Every structure is written in C-alpha cells, then in structure tokens.
Amino acid sequence: MDNTPDRTPVVDLAAGRLRGAVEEGIAVFRAVPYAAPPVGPLRWRPAQAHPGWSGVRDATADGPSAPQMYMEGGDPVLGGHGSPPFDDDCLTLNIWTPAADGGRRPVLLWIHGGGFVSGSGSLPNYSGETFARDGDLVVVSINYRIGPLGYLYFGAEGQDGQDDPEAGNFWLTDQLAALRWVHENIARFGGDPGSITVAGQSGGAMSTAALAGHPEAQRLFQRVILQSPPFGLHIPTPAEYLERTAAYLQFAGANNADELRDLPWPRLIEAAGGLFGHTMEWGYWPTPFLPVRDGVTLREHPAQTLLHGAAADIDVMIGWTREEANFGFALDDRYAVATQEQVLGRIAETFADDADEVYDAYARTRPGARPVDVLMDLITDELFRVPCVELAEARAGAGRPVWAYQFDLPTPACGGRLAAAHCLELPFVFDNFDKWSHAPLIEGIDPALRDGLAQSMHQAWIAFVRTGNPNHPGMPTWERYGAESRATMRFDSVVTSVGDLAGHSRTLHEGRTRP
Template sequence: MTTRRTVLTGAAAIGASGLVSPGWAWAADRDAPVARTTSGPVIGARDRDISVFKGIRYGADTRLTRFAPPRKPEPWTRPVEALRYGHAAPQRSPTPDQDEDCLFLNVWTPGLDRARRPVMVWIHGGAYSNGSGSDAVTEGTRLARRSDVVVVSLNHRLNLFGYAYLARLAPGFEASGNAGQLDLVLALQWVRDNIANFGGDPNNVMVFGQSGGGAKIATLLATPAAEGLFHRAATMSGQQVTASGPINATRRTLAWLQILGLTAETAARVRELPTAKLLDAATAEDPILGYGGLYFGPVLDDRVLHRHPFYPDAAPQGLKVPMMIGNTKQETLGFVSGPDNSGLDWNRLPSRMTPSAMRIDIAPETVIAEYRRLYPNMTPDEVLIAATTAGRSWRGAVIEAEERAKAGAPAFVYQQDFAVPMRDGRRGAPHGSDIAFVFDNLDASSASKQPGAERMVAAFNGAFTAFARTGDPNHKGLPRWDRYTLPRRQTMVMDVEPQLVSDPRGSERQLFARVPYVQPGT
C-alpha cells in the first residue's frame, strides 16, 4: 500500500464506519481504517477482516523526561499512519529498533464499530529488562479474528530506564523506581479513553502477560494508580510476591552509579549520559543477589507502590479482579539446560543446582535425595529441571494462588504439561511455550507440527477468551474447571486430554514450602 506520512485533515472525512472518505487524497487504498483517539486520528491497515494499527503513540517522548512519570503526547490534528511497530525500549538484547522514545501500542480489531468486544491487553515478558510488544508469537491478528476480541500490545520503559531507584539520592526522581509501571498505567488509561473507537469495551478489559509481563500485572494489582483500569488478570509463568525494598534498590543504584563514575552527590547527571553507557553500566554484578547483572524492578517506594503485591497476603485492591495463574511443568528447561548438562551425573548435579539456578536457599543434596525418592526413574538432568522449576518459578505462583484462596477471591490455576521439542533435541513444557496456544500463532512456535497442538490452541485460546468475556475460563473444550481452593488446590492440567487435578506435584510443593520464599531480585 502506498501512503504518505500524514494526510489532509477533515473531521467530516471520518465516518461512522471508520473508513477514509473517497474524498481524501492521501493513499491508493481508500479503504484504510481510520480511528479517532484523544490525541488525534490514526490510520491503520487491513488484514482481510481485521483492522491493524501499529505504533500508536500513547505517551510523550521519554528522552526528554528520563526517570520521570510519563506524560500524554502532544495532540495532533492530521491523521498519522499507524502501520509499523513503535520503538522498543533500550535493552541489552537483539530486539530491533530500540530507542528511549518507546511509549507506543498496537491494536488489532475485527471492527471499528460499537460492538463493545472484550479487550485483551498483552504485557510482554523479558523480566523487567528486555522484550517488546512486537514479537511474532504475540501478533494479534489470529487472536482477534478467532475470538472476536480487541487485542492490544504495548512497549514501555524497561531496566534502569523504567526502574532505577534514585529517589533517595537526588531530588526530582521521586517516581523513578516505578516509572515503567506508570507507563503501563498510562497505556491502560489510553485503553479506557480510546478503545471504544476501536470496537472494544472499556469496561471489560483483561490484562494478560507471560513471565515479566505476569510479574508486572501482579504488581499492578497492588498499585493504586492502576485501580479500575482492568477487570480481569491472567499471568503466565510470571509472579511478583514482593517488590524490591527501597534500601536494596538504592544499593543497586549506587553500584550502577559507581560503574558510571558517579556518586550520590552527582547522581542527577544520569539524565545527560548516553543511552548505551547507562545500559553497559547495568551489567555490574548485583550486590544483593551476588550474580548476574543489576536487577531493576518495581520498588516499594511508598509513592507509587505502598505494599508488596502478595506479602503478607494478597493486596486487597486486587481481590476484586478475577485472576488466572498459570505455569509450565518444565519452566527452566530453557534456562538451566545446554552444554553444562551434557553427561550430567549424580556427582556433578549438586554443583549445577546453584543459587542462580534454583533461586532458593536449600541444600541441593536434600533436594536431590527427595526427588530421587519421589521419582526413582528420573535422570540427573530431569531432576535438575524439575527442582529448579519448583523452587525458582513455580513457587511464587503457588503463593499467589494460596493467598487468593485464603482471601476467598477467584483464582483459576493451570499447569501446561503438553510437551514441545527443544533445539537441543529434548522435549518438555518450557517457559513461554503456552504463548503460541493463546494467540493461535503456532507458525511462530516449535509446537507448529506437534500432534495435538491444534487441540492445545483450542483449549488455551478458548480459556483465555472465555475468561476475558466473563472472568471464568470454562468452555466446552475443557472439563469443568473449578477455582483454586484450599486444601484441594484445583489445577487444570493442560495436555492433549486436559484434566482437573487436585494439588499436582504436591510433594514437590511441600518440599519447598519448608524454606522461606524471597522473590528473586527483591
């Protein structure tokens, strides 16, 4: 399609159908969809029956306001093209098109009408450090078409740009530790104010996200500024039991400043330094964890975030929001596998179960002995994956589900058992393998040619879209899915033949419940 960057303005040209009037001299494709937003009109593209808008600006350029709360963009009058994804946040990953000016979102809709469809807002993963809303596996066309929903994805500030806590070091940085979360709040405000013009219902908004996206959602459930902006929440292998404390967050910031050659007295100079230099300095070893680069995530700053999301209980604010909590059975298959596992035997296994792998303070010998008792046929490699999944990834999800159950709030819990092939030839249900089933994007997944994959799409997609509509994931493609209660711990095991199981892996849960849990990074 041939277009120009802007088109002639004229309110009469945008009719109730959302199409460009034939009187507009702007493009060869005169059926291009146009939607109004509170900032100005935007022009999208057609993918058959789906209208697609990419790179809609929801926030002003953050290069001008580093570490500050986001601002709404300056309004425009001439329609602007929304045909390409916006910039991703700066990060140390191969994600393309990175820039600090990154507050953009994307919309896929079956119609620019008043149908009031459920709205599904995807928050990407990559911890709080990496990722974007433009990954092929989360492209929203098939989800919108299959389920008659409006899909939104977005970018926001990450890592130090979204979460470096400078508030205790210099004036003017009061919200810096949660700037990335405030970006999400601004995006959800955009949805509230604009999504009706894209055929969505602003009173029926579900946020859903995987890994870091799920953690961000758990944090939003305890964030006062986000209250009322979404009505359902679904997290996939992403949890946030506790936020970073202000003292530890300050220690991390000081370690970062030291690499930059700055001190507490000169901290304000971070506003002026090049993006790449700031990112490079964040590779310093974390002074709290003792491994990896510096962790930057939400901070209990008593300004934006006043309490931990799920400690000492589930934040009361979030109890009004129905929640779905999921995980995959072999979460760490892609994290702690690889060459180091080649020929792994029982003698070498304890050294592989390091704090960075298991993220919990328990003797590896104790864990290995219990797994060998529970599962005598497991190999050392299988024990490594099972134990690190249970201690590192799954534990937080269990805590969230238990706290919701104690409070009598709806929580529907799933576990994906359906196995997909890994690049190294192994099979399992690794971190992130459920995303393609929800979005119906098997072509972007290693599950594309797996027998039963289409059935998994029907199960997952049906559950998520039913939950978006009603707050209940039950649909005809699944057995009856009861909410999670204690002591039963009902969990939908997602496989070729889904089944509701009470307390799956209960012995593993009990093993790790002996040890106090501290959210990794906090």
C-alpha cells in the same frame, strides 16, 4: 465515518486523528503514543501525558521498541526476543479490533515479559490478530521502558524535588499510563472500557500483579491472567536497590542521574551488561534489574496484591509450565557439569539443614536425575510454581475466584532437554505458530497434537477474557482452584483437570518464607 473492516480505519481521539490499516480483515493501529516520549529531562521521570498531534497520524507501521541488548542471530531458545529499531522514544501501543465501531467488545491488554530487560509489544509473536478474530475481542499490546531506562532507582537523588521524590518503577508508570489511555479511548476502537483483562507472561505477569496493587489501576480493569509470574523473586527495598544503582553508575562511568541523562541510550544498554555480571549468582535466574518496593508506586510484593482490598475482587487465572527453569539452565554447559555438592549447597540456602532430604525428594521424582535436573526443579518451584500455588491457596481460602493451570507438554527441541520450559505455552495461548517459526523452542512438536492443544488453550483464554470463566465446550470442565479440591488444569497431549497437581512441590516448600 465508515470504519467497517474493508475500509481504511480512521479514529478521532482527543489527542488527534489516527489512520490505521486493515490486515487479514482486522483493523490494526500501530505505534499509537500513549505518553510523552521519556527523553531528555523526562528520562527517569514518571510517564507524562502525550501532547497530541495535528492532522492525521499514520498508524500503519510499528514504532521503535524499548532499548535493549540485542543478539545478532537470536538465542538458542526463543531465537530472539526483540529486534531493531530501538529508541528511548518508545511509549506506544498497538491495537487489533474487528472494527473501530461502537461494538463494546471485551478488551485484552497484553504486557510482554523478558526478564525486565527484553521484549516488545510489537513482536509478531504477540500479535493480537488471532484473539481479535477468534474471540471478537479488542487487543492491545504495549511497549514500556525496560532495563536501565525503566528499572533504575535513584531515590531522592536525581529527582529534583518532584511530587514523589523517592518514587521509582518508571516501567510501572508507563503501564499505568497505557492502561489509563485504554480505559479512556478504547471505546473508539470498538472496545468496552468496563470489561478489560490485563494479561502478561513472566515479567509481564509480575507487571500485571503490580498494577492490581496500584490504587488507581485496580479500578480500571476486571480480570488478570498471570502466566508464569516469577513471584519467588526478592523485590528489593530502596536501600537494597541503591546499592545496585551505585554499581550500575560505575559501569556507566557516571556519578549521578543527571550525568546518566547526558549519555546516549546505547551506552546505557552497554553498561547493563556489567550489571548482569555483578548481580549474577550461581543457581539463580539472572535479574540485574528488578522492581523496587519504593512505598510510592509499589507498596508490597506483587504476589500479595490480589489478596486484599479492591484487588481481591479481580478475577484471576494463574499458571506455570512444568519445567520453567529449563529455559535458562538446560542448555548452559556450565550447569550441565554441576556436582551434587554444588546443588546441595544451593538447596541449603533455602532449606538449611534439610538439604540432603530435599535433594533426595527431588531426585525421586526424576529417575536417573542429574544434579542439574534437581537444581532446575528447585528453581522452578522457588521462583514460579510454589509462589503461584500459594496465591491460589490464599485466594481459595478467602473464597475468591482463581483458576490454576500447569502446562505440561514437552518440546522435543534440543534433544528434549528443554521439556515444558518457560515461554513454551505462549504460541499455544496465542494459537499463532506461524509467528514463531524463528524459535527453536517449538521445533519438532507434532502439528496435530500442537493444533488441538492450541485450540483448547486459546479458546479458554478467550472465554476468560469475555466472561471471567475459562470454560468452553471444547475441553473438560475447568473447576476453580478450591481450598480442598486444589483443581488445576493440566495442558498436555490430553487436557484434564487434576486435584492438587503441584502437591509434591507445595508440601515440600510448606512453611518456607517467601521473599
């Protein structure tokens, strides 16, 4: 079968035959099913094997994305993070490859973020085209269940005596099924199943770490890239989550899981809006849906999974943006008028009697800081920077490889209020600004500065996927994070390695118990 890039690519799999397309010289296969549709009786069940198909399946168009809230006209930061069509029959993946041959290229599996409630592996933002072309990689992006369809937890109730009656985290069973599919099938697309990197941003980075803690999954990949993982989130126990599920059932007007199964997915998404309001707390990132430590699919906080056992041998790159929390708070008028007393009260929830001292420590780092600036720095540290540094510290202390970075380049968008906000590094990593033209986040960035930094980051990600080491000739030496050096790569208008770049945050939070 001729699968050179200028011919229509066709691949034979155990499930059936696939016909893709050639886009800009890259063979692309879209909406490839990796698990059975999670509909009807399979709603809120672990992902099941796909039954396959007969004939040649067309894989030239994106399939539906997972059901989610949708804001017509987009949002003021990203301009939208998921668009119709949506459908609960969504367990598909997309593949980009230089050629569907026997090339055994390194594989990059991308897991999108979105606060566990939004996003899609089919978004143009996450196109694998640049990585496939520039790095001679095979790239896979996945759709998986999000929001109520992926993250509700019912415990023993509603599981009808399955093998794991109290298992949850249906999103994680989807991702495991996708990883298993990639491991078993990617050689047909020119990929090497023995060289797989799983990467994700935000909720996708949390997913990546959770996979590293799964006994089956951790044997299926060799490297991880964790971009802005919100490791500071408290991951609820089953008992804690069942309280959240009970509230959701009220908003949906249902008594149990069986009644929810009879509701159309738009009604389920509508009820999610009620849970947003119910779970929201002032000064905290809103997360109505979360992973659950069910003891079956997820046994510990994902921040701990890469520190011991087989997962300790996985190569790790981890990083954050300098002002992560500006993404969710800088443009919110309710926080712009926050008082010092309000912020001190929020700080006291973590630092108790030291709140005044901590407020002053944050205020000194920003001349003329408003209370909301202190709050955003606190949230950035609690949710992202400090727990990421703690993972790097622990791995370095154990002699395990880890590379750390901080993205510092501020965006001039929105009058500069967003600064180096959550998500800003994504178009630099993918080096595909043409796919982000709808996003207010990138407006006003100088093209010459932008393109140079994107080239440096994009090639570093390619090098890490290929070798487990992000160094390449186009940037200064990136040293591993060490127990003494604490070397951290700063991505800014000038790219440079800095010792203990997060030292102020690290020492300020030292000794505080993570959730």
